[in-house]
Ligand code: GDP
């Protein structure tokens with residue numbers, strides 16, 4: 001029994017850090033063949049008794065001809081196509097940005113279920129951003145520190161209904 005979790009959100013919120021934590025050492029399917037453009041990567045993940053496939057959206061920096069917004073939307077749509085649930089990640093330290101609000105409204109209109117994750121929530125610096133995240137209309141944010149591994153049990157709990 002397995003399901004697929006897509007990590008989406010603007011650059012620098014910690015998607016790849018969370019991907020690496022979830023995938024552990026089993027980093028797979030990263031295609032570094034020259035000339036092959038990959039804007040997502042996936043790996044098997046195992047956490048708190050759950051087994052799933054995690055999909056990272058990446059490579060936003062590699063393409064130059066389109067706006068950031070257009071690239072994000074395209075990559076997010078592709079990742080959502082293959083996902084049972086999306087983790088929409090925001091940066092609790094930076095707070096909620098206009099780009100976050102824009103993508104929150106797109107995600108609210110989509111058919112893939114979305115869980116809101118407020119990353120970089122370790123310590124007190126993440127508190128204002130965590131409260132701001134409630135305004136996104138995607139339910140209660142799950143506070144997380146992908147870097148320090150805090151909040152992972154709550155994340156597992158939130159993912160359980162999709163297993
Ligand atoms: P992405 O662009 O969304 O994939 O973000 P990255 O995973 O590349 O992370 C962007 C930056 O945020 C890096 O410098 C990470 O070390 C940092 N970062 C990621 N997770 C955390 C966290 O939980 N707390 C803090 N303070 N920094 C983090």
Ligand code: MG
Pocket residue numbers: 015016017057058059
């Ligand atoms: Mg990344």
